[in-house]
Amino acid sequence: MADLKYRILLAEDDENLGSLLQEYLQAKNYDTDWVVNGEKAFRYFEQFHYDLCLLDVMMPVKDGFTLASEIRILNSDIPIIFLTAKSMKEDVLEGFSLGADDYITKPFSMEELLFRIEAILRRTKGIRGGEKNTWKIGRFSFDAKRQLLTGTGVEQKLTTKESELLRLLCNNMNQVLERNFALKAIWIDDNYFNARSMDVYITKLRKYLKPDPNVQIINVHGKGYKLVVDEEPAD
Amino acid sequence: MADLKYRILLAEDDENLGSLLQEYLQAKNYDTDWVVNGEKAFRYFEQFHYDLCLLDVMMPVKDGFTLASEIRILNSDIPIIFLTAKSMKEDVLEGFSLGADDYITKPFSMEELLFRIEAILRRTKGIRGGEKNTWKIGRFSFDAKRQLLTGTGVEQKLTTKESELLRLLCNNMNQVLERNFALKAIWIDDNYFNARSMDVYITKLRKYLKPDPNVQIINVHGKGYKLVVDEEPAD
DNA sequence: GATGTGATTTAACAAAGTTTAACATCCTTT
DNA sequence: AAAGGATGTTAAACTTTGTTAAATCACATC
Structure with missing residues (x-):
């Protein structure tokens, strides 16, 4: 496998x-x-x-x-x-x-x-290795198939775009997800307006993820975004 | 056969x-x-x-x-x-x-x-050779030939349109069924009114499928619908 | 041919998703 | 520090979808 x-x-x-x-x-x-x-x-x-x-x-x-x-x-x-x-x-x-x-x-x-x-x-062929579609993000858990972000009690339903963007970020956890790459992957066209639209979605995702201060979407100027999770010191 | x-x-x-x-x-x-x-x-x-x-x-x-x-x-x-x-x-x-x-x-x-x-x-004629016409949808089972949706005790008779739409959704289980494709396939004409009509049927299907929370018809904005079933963890 | 019943479409309004606009702030370079 | 571009944030505009009910259609029955 x-x-x-x-x-x-x-x-x-x-x-x-x-x-x-x-x-x-x-x-x-x-x-x-x-x-x-x-x-x-x-x-x-x-x-x-x-x-x-x-x-x-x-x-x-x-x-x-x-x-x-x-x-x-x-x-x-x-x-x-x-x-x-x-x-x-x-x-x-x-x-x-x-x-x-x-x-x-x-x-x-x-x-x-x-x-x-x-x-x-x-x-x-048979079934493929197993496309990943759930992730742990700090104290959240994200189910891309159901478009659901759970954690801290509440259960946040995500829209399609929100979910796709978060999925890409998860796939590149702790690495830089390039703006252009994300745009082409999700919006197909990487023009100015779609880029701004993506910014809006980044803001939305940040808002959802706010409850856990260890989870952050960091901007890498001119490159893209990086989803980082600071591991909780094992207590 | x-x-x-x-x-x-x-x-x-x-x-x-x-x-x-x-x-x-x-x-x-x-x-x-x-x-x-x-x-x-x-x-x-x-x-x-x-x-x-x-x-x-x-x-x-x-x-x-x-x-x-x-x-x-x-x-x-x-x-x-x-x-x-x-x-x-x-x-x-x-x-x-x-x-x-x-x-x-x-x-x-x-x-x-x-x-x-x-x-x-x-x-x-009857059913064609290899064509599939029954599906399991979560805890339901759907017989397209008899237009019957069973599960959770009750047995729901579906109308022709309901059944055809559900069939298409099943054929594209977990994938996006494009609005236009469904419209052309079922309604022939993909005009505004038929599109609205289809929306009404989506609502109806959702109502039928409501008893099983693991079954969902998710809208993909501007694209279509996807029928997703969360597999029950084999207990 | 009128009548009744269920299926489907149309209408009307509500809600959600996405993009655009506007303005604030931050980064980088000079 | 100033300038210019990139990003952050919020709200408005616009589009698509959700939902319910009424109107219409199709067909069986009398």
């Missing part, structure tokens, strides 16, 4: 998106190889073993569909998810005929993608 | 869409014949046996409506689904008067179409 990592092949030519996705998937404990075109992707696929492919449709050198059909020759079972721009209905449909298991249209949120990945792995 | 395949007649002049649909339906275990105009479609219909017709409205040689009325002369029972471009309200209505069972506006997703097909076959 400890480190049965699934391996993902990610083919995406956009450098920003690619590295972001890789980082995110790594953080989620998927061993992810990222390549920037279909040509390289195929060479990787021949050489290494993967449990799932994430292919951008529009790529230089070799597009995602062509790549998929070649991959299918080598392996008719491996799950394939296409990343595609909106408004390409027909193309997407073409993709299905090549045996894609799913597709997701840009822009998408990280969480969305993760969900699709997990759903597919659940179908093809 | 193994290979009782339903047979579908698909009449669609767009080559891309046609072949794609055929492939998809084949993959979903429907034995599908695809023809590119109404003329041919009729000849096929005379000659072979089908369980369902999927007719494009706009076709050369013979349009879908004309075709449908001719098919109705030969067989007054067979389910017919029209594929139609958006913005043809009146035409669609005309179609219904010819005894169409349903219609779906382009562009549509494969999933949407599949759901409609299954819904209709569910109504007309």
Whole structure:
């Protein structure tokens, strides 16, 4: 259970998106190889073993569909998810005929993608290691699935956004959660207004967490936020 | 149970869409014949046996409506689904008067179409091969076929709409069921009023499910709903 | 064809979720 | 210390959803 990592092949030519996705998937404990075109992707696929492919449709050198059909020759079972721009209905449909298991249209949120990945792995492999969805935060306990923050007697129902943000903070407990990363993960678009919106949510979370002075959301100027919990001296 | 395949007649002049649909339906275990105009479609219909017709409205040689009325002369029972471009309200209505069972506006997703097909076959024939139609929801058990929600002593009969909505929620247990998808799947049209109607049904379902506090229909603002069940710790 | 019954939709108002705006404060750099 | 950008905080604006009841529709029965 400890480190049965699934391996993902990610083919995406956009450098920003690619590295972001890789980082995110790594953080989620998927061993992810990222390549920037279909040509390289195929060479990787021949050489290494993967449990799932994430292919951008529009790529230089070799597009995602062509790549998929070649991959299918080598392996008719491996799950394939296409990343595609909106408004390409027909193309997407073409993709299905090549045996894609799913597709997701840009822009998408990280969480969305993760969900699709997990759903597919659940179908093809067994259940996955066990997505974590409850945390202890000082004297609170947070249930992301139920969107519930309990502790100090009261039980606080969280809204979806509050819950998603807190979940990200928990995933990066004691580390810096980068603003941009959180924005892309939750709001998809990291524009000015969404950034301000996120600030508002940070304030809200701080208010909820106030009852325990050992729990803090610390701002790291220009970088992001860090959820820190000072351990109670064992009495 | 193994290979009782339903047979579908698909009449669609767009080559891309046609072949794609055929492939998809084949993959979903429907034995599908695809023809590119109404003329041919009729000849096929005379000659072979089908369980369902999927007719494009706009076709050369013979349009879908004309075709449908001719098919109705030969067989007054067979389910017919029209594929139609958006913005043809009146035409669609005309179609219904010819005894169409349903219609779906382009562009549509494969999933949407599949759901409609299954819904209709569910109504007309019995249940389809591998389709799930009973679920455990916390301490309830839901039988979609008989539209019955049992648990906590009482036995609640559900109306058709209640049952279809709950079925969709169950199919996406613990995931977000998108508002739009549900609307298109159940109400066909995703306009404002139907959306409000759906809200009313969510309230009704919540009321039925209230007796078990571990079962919740959580709203995801702007996205949809998710049915979450907290697993009882096995005591 | 009128009538009654349950299902579904429409209406009306309440409540919650999210974003935007406005202004205060803090950090960093110069 | 001053300036400029980033963050904190609160409240208003706006959008979506919740809930209940009345109106309408659909269908069975008489």
